[in-house]
Amino acid sequence: MPLLSVKNLTKSFGGLTAVSNANLTLNKGELVGLIGPNGAGKTTVFNLLTGVYVPSSGSIELSVGDNVRKINGLKPYNITRLGISRTFQNIRLFKDLTVLDNVRIAMHQNVKYGLISSFFRLPSYYREEQEVIKKAESLLEIFKLDTKKNELSRNLPYGEQRRLEIARALATNPSLLLLDEPAAGMNPNETAELTDLIDWIRKEFNLTILLIEHDMSLVMKICERLYVLDYGMIIAEGKPEEIKTNKRVIEAYLGEEVPHA
Amino acid sequence: MEQFVQQLINGLSLGSIYALIALGYTMVYGIVKLINFAHGDIFMVGAYVGFVSITYFNMGFFPALLIAMLFCAVLGVVIEKVAYKPLRNASRITALITAIGVSLLLEYVVMFFAKAGVRTYPENVLPNLEMTILGVRITFTQVCIFAVTIALVILLQFIVHKTRVGKAMRAVSMDKDAAQLMGINVNNTISVTFAIGSALAGAAGILVGVYYNSIDPLMGIIPGLKAFVAAVFGGIGIIPGAMIGGFSIGAVETMVSGYGSSLYKDAVAFAILILVLIVKPSGLLGKNTREKV
Amino acid sequence: MKQLFSFKNLKYSACVVALFGVIQLLISLNIFDDYYQITIATICINIILAVSLNLIAGFTGQFSLGHAGFMSIGAYACALITLNINSNYSFFLGIFVGAILSALLGFVIGIPTLRLKGDYLAIATLGMAEIIKIIAQNLEFTGGAAGLSDIPQYTNWVWLFFFTAGTVVVIKNFINSSHGRACVSIREDEIASEVMGINTTKYKVLAFVIGAFFAGIAGALYSTYFYVINPGLFGFLKSVDILVIVVIGGMGSIRGSIIASILLAIVSTYLQDFPEIRMILYSLILVVVMLAREFIKTKKINLDILNIKKYIKTNGAR
Numbered sequence A: 001m002p003l004l005s006v007k008n009l010t011k012s013f014g015g016l017t018a019v020s021n022a023n024l025t026l027n028k029g030e031l032v033g034l035i036g037p038n039g040a041g042k043t044t045v046f047n048l049l050t051g052v053y054v055p056s057s058g059s060i061e062l063s064v065g066d067n068v069r070k071i072n073g074l075k076p077y078n079i080t081r082l083g084i085s086r087t088f089q090n091i092r093l094f095k096d097l098t099v100l101d102n103v104r105i106a107m108h109q110n111v112k113y114g115l116i117s118s119f120f121r122l123p124s125y126y127r128e129e130q131e132v133i134k135k136a137e138s139l140l141e142i143f144k145l146d147t148k149k150n151e152l153s154r155n156l157p158y159g160e161q162r163r164l165e166i167a168r169a170l171a172t173n174p175s176l177l178l179l180d181e182p183a184a185g186m187n188p189n190e191t192a193e194l195t196d197l198i199d200w201i202r203k204e205f206n207l208t209i210l211l212i213e214h215d216m217s218l219v220m221k222i223c224e225r226l227y228v229l230d231y232g233m234i235i236a237e238g239k240p241e242e243i244k245t246n247k248r249v250i251e252a253y254l255g256e257e258v259p260h261a
Numbered sequence B: 001m002e003q004f005v006q007q008l009i010n011g012l013s014l015g016s017i018y019a020l021i022a023l024g025y026t027m028v029y030g031i032v033k034l035i036n037f038a039h040g041d042i043f044m045v046g047a048y049v050g051f052v053s054i055t056y057f058n059m060g061f062f063p064a065l066l067i068a069m070l071f072c073a074v075l076g077v078v079i080e081k082v083a084y085k086p087l088r089n090a091s092r093i094t095a096l097i098t099a100i101g102v103s104l105l106l107e108y109v110v111m112f113f114a115k116a117g118v119r120t121y122p123e124n125v126l127p128n129l130e131m132t133i134l135g136v137r138i139t140f141t142q143v144c145i146f147a148v149t150i151a152l153v154i155l156l157q158f159i160v161h162k163t164r165v166g167k168a169m170r171a172v173s174m175d176k177d178a179a180q181l182m183g184i185n186v187n188n189t190i191s192v193t194f195a196i197g198s199a200l201a202g203a204a205g206i207l208v209g210v211y212y213n214s215i216d217p218l219m220g221i222i223p224g225l226k227a228f229v230a231a232v233f234g235g236i237g238i239i240p241g242a243m244i245g246g247f248s249i250g251a252v253e254t255m256v257s258g259y260g261s262s263l264y265k266d267a268v269a270f271a272i273l274i275l276v277l278i279v280k281p282s283g284l285l286g287k288n289t290r291e292k293v
Numbered sequence C: 001m002k003q004l005f006s007f008k009n010l011k012y013s014a015c016v017v018a019l020f021g022v023i024q025l026l027i028s029l030n031i032f033d034d035y036y037q038i039t040i041a042t043i044c045i046n047i048i049l050a051v052s053l054n055l056i057a058g059f060t061g062q063f064s065l066g067h068a069g070f071m072s073i074g075a076y077a078c079a080l081i082t083l084n085i086n087s088n089y090s091f092f093l094g095i096f097v098g099a100i101l102s103a104l105l106g107f108v109i110g111i112p113t114l115r116l117k118g119d120y121l122a123i124a125t126l127g128m129a130e131i132i133k134i135i136a137q138n139l140e141f142t143g144g145a146a147g148l149s150d151i152p153q154y155t156n157w158v159w160l161f162f163f164t165a166g167t168v169v170v171i172k173n174f175i176n177s178s179h180g181r182a183c184v185s186i187r188e189d190e191i192a193s194e195v196m197g198i199n200t201t202k203y204k205v206l207a208f209v210i211g212a213f214f215a216g217i218a219g220a221l222y223s224t225y226f227y228v229i230n231p232g233l234f235g236f237l238k239s240v241d242i243l244v245i246v247v248i249g250g251m252g253s254i255r256g257s258i259i260a261s262i263l264l265a266i267v268s269t270y271l272q273d274f275p276e277i278r279m280i281l282y283s284l285i286l287v288v289v290m291l292a293r294e295f296i297k298t299k300k301i302n303l304d305i306l307n308i309k310k311y312i313k314t315n316g317a318r
């Protein structure tokens, strides 16, 4: 049973069809890349999977435990509860909050104490808050951000902001993690480090990962399978080596040199 | 039926005034995405300038109208330069709070100098004529209000569609950065927009003065809000929308006063506002848009 | 449990109790006459209003211009109950019913209007408060435009203190809980918040309801302290008054709201005989604070840009 299966997914904005009839399957534990030229519709796919946009047509099914749930049309927070989490291409941290708070907010859905406990600081408040802090700190440690937990996230250097976004996404306890250009703006050293980190968290947290990336060194190194998107359509699917030599893919990328009509 | 037509005529004159104020709201919102809360108070200042020109300088209606428009245009530009320009990249809330501040400032500065009480316009600014057609009473003042409004709107349409400044205004409201790249002077264009919008509000102020005779420093708040309702109703940022909105709100208001209770006429306007915002925030003529992620 | 009795909490509690004691003493020794006491009541009521508006506007980022509307619900409910029910408990019943009604109204209004963003929400809440005012002006049992008078004066310094301190503690606790953080994340980035699992609609409405609840309490205290109320007291200008306090104290700062409440109450007591000058001052402060805030903020962004450049210089291009 695949973790995620997407059938005939379509999204149009007025006259523009950003994603058209895309089919996509992710198996448990896979690390799959989603690549394609600028404006191909990759981020739109993420927005559809996470409920930020509502699909024009098609279906998205996620297996949750032993059940298969249709998730298109659900609100983003419901989808997150079912186990999909993501980062954003243009970092969207809670900029004026601390690093720790960024992670703690993402853990909110697992907090059980109620409003009354929070108003009057009943024992359950203290108990759970301590737990939350402990978990958040151990997560930050993995991303080497524990020493900066009290800094405002807007003051972190760029690379650390990207890492914090991944940490925040993991704090929601996902089974499927969507990473939108995690290496964008990083230098080769940082990219190499990040590549290892992604590979490591996948095993450590038992994750399935779908990853958008323009940096081919990263993609070729860790992705087991690739989907190639062009003009909203999936034009190829396969192992990295196969994709490298696929004629349509090469055309799509070369075609990018010529301005789109 | 006669009463209905009578209310409609009354609604038309009131609606003209709302339309004139709403135009300024809509133009400013279209170009800088700011709800210029002080706009209603510029209308009030226009009424006071008209009052001073007529009672202290013995001017006629039309010279006073011109002076009021001119004064308000300058006032609008000064406010924009001093208070709004530094906030052009700030959040909309920051700009709105500032606009509320400017609004209060205008109200209480006028109150400080003119005192809180009501001032009355002289009775005979416009000839006290009226005619009765099939039982429907129309005063000369009403005709004047309507005529002045139509003339100003035609002038505005001409400026917006046929002149370079108008073209620049449309370009800036579509895409400020692109307009800048195309060599349009964005700052000047915004100033012109504030000048025109404020001049229209000033005209509305003096029209209200001659129509209702009494003015006071807080007179701008409610008409300002209703004009905003009108602008939203027609689709904020859209000039013809403001006209339609203004006349609609004016008509609804006189109908509510005529057939229901005049005590609730303001409540109805706000209810319309909330309904429109919730059901179709882009207004009658607007298109819906969604944030890109 | 240990944290509850931490040094910091004990220190705060000691200060608060001392403050209460000192003022109580000054009142019972008649050193604080009626004039002072009215100022103190104004301060307390304004603190409740400002802190509760701050929860909505400053922490959750939902800009409301109708806070006085909620206040009026509490004021009228409590006044009507204390006027009509003659019992030892009518004061508490009045406060309770006022707060609950106000919260309920916040819920009913919040659900449709909180879908709106920023300035549109501000205008919609303003419209709602005006509608409440107009209704109060026209109903018979609320006394129409003249309002209600001879309301029993139950509120005294003890109750003012109790409710003010209670409001501050409860709202502060809420903000420092997971639920409160959920609210703050909406202010920071609504889309990211929703994608991180926060039911943003729920928390926006919740903040609105809690804010309305406490505004209702403030209204109830107002009516049973000043014993006359009329719809005009709860108009747009009152909402702006509260907003001025929140803005000057700092959006998202409870301490700031408290300090600003005290300062502005003192200023307006001195300027009581010159209402125009008071309002000119308020409006100037509002404009200047907003301009200064933005100025500092853009400065900071510039500094950040410098940092990024430095960062690229040292770490990039190797």
Ligand SMILES: Nc1ncnc2c1ncn2[C@@H]1O[C@H](COP(=O)(O)OP(=O)(O)OP(=O)(O)O)[C@@H](O)[C@H]1O
Pocket (backbone or CB within 6 Å): A013, A016, A018, A036, A037, A038, A039, A040, A041, A042, A043, A044, A045, A089, B290, B291, B292, B293
């Ligand atoms: N909310 C929206 N409204 C209108 N058009 C949109 C919206 N979101 C995306 N688009 C359009 O859909 C197309 C695909 O955009 P998308 O962001 O998915 O591309 P992408 O593959 O992620 O590109 P890049 O590599 O540059 O990030 C683009 O033409 C974009 O302008």
Ligand SMILES: [Mg+2]
Pocket (backbone or CB within 6 Å): A042, A043, A044, A089
């Ligand atoms: Mg993208």
